[in-house]
Amino acid sequence: MEKIIDENKQGERLILETKNGNTRKLFIESYGCAMNFSDSEIVASILQNEGFNTTQSLEDADLVLVNTCSIRDKAEQTVRKRLEKYNAVKRSVNPKMKVGVLGCMAERLKSKFLEEEKIVDLVVGPDAYKDLPNLLAEVDEGRDAINVILSKEETYGDISPVRLNTNGVTAFVSITRGCDNMCTFCVVPFTRGRERSRDPQSIIEEVNDLWNRGFKEITLLGQNVDSYLWYGGGLKKDFEKATDMQKATAVNFAKLLELCAQAQPKMRIRFSTSNPQDMTLDVVESMAKYDNICNYIHLPVQSGSDRILKEMNRQHTREEYIELIDNIKRIIPDCTISHDMIVGFPTETEQDHQDTLTLMEHVKYSFGYMFAYSERPGTLAERKMEDDVPEPVKKRRLAEIVALQQRHSLYRTQQETNKIVEVLIEKDSKKSSNHWSGRTQHNTVAVFPKEHYKIGDFVNVKITDCTTATLIGEAVGYSNNN
Secondary structure (H helix, E strand, O other), X not given: OXXXXXXXXXXXXXXXXXXXXXXXXXXXXXXXXXXXXXXXXXXXXXXXXXXXEEOOOHHHOOEEEEEEOOOOHHHHHHHHHHHHHHHHHXXXXXXXXXXXXXXXXXXXXXXXXXXXXXXXXXXXOOOOHHHHHHHXXXXXXXXXXXXXXXXXXXXXXXXXXXXXXXXXXXXXXXXXXXXXXXOOOOOHHHXXXXXXXXXXXXXXXXXXXXXXXXXXXXXXXXXXXXXOEEOOOOEHHHHHHOOHHHHHOOEEHHHHHHHHHHHOOOOEEEEEOOOOOOOXXXXXXXXXXXXXXXXXXXXXXXXXXXXXXXXXXXXXXHHHHHHHHHHHHHHOOOOEEEEEEEEOOOOOOHHHHHHHHHXXXXXXXXXXXXXXXXXXXXXXXXXXXXXXXXXXHHHHHHHHHHHHHHHHHHHHHHOOOOOEEEEEEEEEOOOOOOEEEEEEOOOOEEEEEOOOOOOOOEEEEEEEEEOOOEEEEEEEEEOOOO
């Protein structure tokens, strides 16, 4: 649930520049969080070297892959409908087509897809993408193929992702894989394995390469970026067994942030997702030290009730979370904070719900990702807890926190009016082809007339108006970042 799901990107098809000599056609769609979209870039890179060019035409594809998410029931249902569509095309139009499932659903529903329902030829878990050439050879010979083994080492640090469907301005850089936080509502530790971090040198090389190719902003990505810890390889939980030299030369997340900021001083640096129990103040101090590290933190809390936090196995209390927020605001007064919130978790009472509302009143988040609890198969909550909050109650509570968040979002955007803010131009505005759309360093969308500016420019914009989610203004010149 802590993985941000951008509804606008769901089902996005990846497009790759055609590689001469490649004769096979790959159709690949992605669902879920940013990690899945990043993984699809890795898969495309591997398959490009195996003779595949991407296609937008499902009917023409030799191989159809869907990269899946298990975090919400809605995502799973959408993927199932897509698999039905693929198989209908396979039966009626293209019988040679092979269909495969990647990612978190692949790990969770492997036998169901392959053996019971027989709707796919190929099942590949999040740590097995390098095995794709071998698995495809199996499929080509008429056998089903599966690899969902979770690795303790795999970080894909040696594969340079092919950037697909990109605006050429912003990019994700994956720095960790897996998660050690066994939140009772979350399936990620079971589908992506234990936490391990990528070699910082390979991260810096990717950041430098992105800058050289014209990218202006990166987001360091992981299920829990604050847990980043490199001491020569290995799982985070094994750090206590490291040698004295390994411990002395280890790189934690605060240090990695600084390395990235120093490597490309003109490039904006973001990160997601943070976990309250793992976010230390040295990270916030690193943010304060470098102008190019954006003053924005996505800090999921999930509930304002200590009792529910305990039921969720969150390793922080309400008081600790508020103390962290207050310290962030002390070190970076203008830091923007967003959240994830689950309503209707098993046993949640009206008092628990009120605790969530009062926490939101204290923080006044800029925006958030809010969900009604849905039971996810394979999680501890599904095995041990009854989903006992009635659906109408969940819907009413969700509506209440959404309404409160809307008020807070407007309050935060109104604070930006009459200010001059730096905006990185990313694309045309959705509502007007005469306006640019970009984001401030606080991750707020801003729109303004195009004039002579272009995508990729850093522009100073005077904010004259706002909605709950968007700043509206006029450009007053280039910023110092250009």
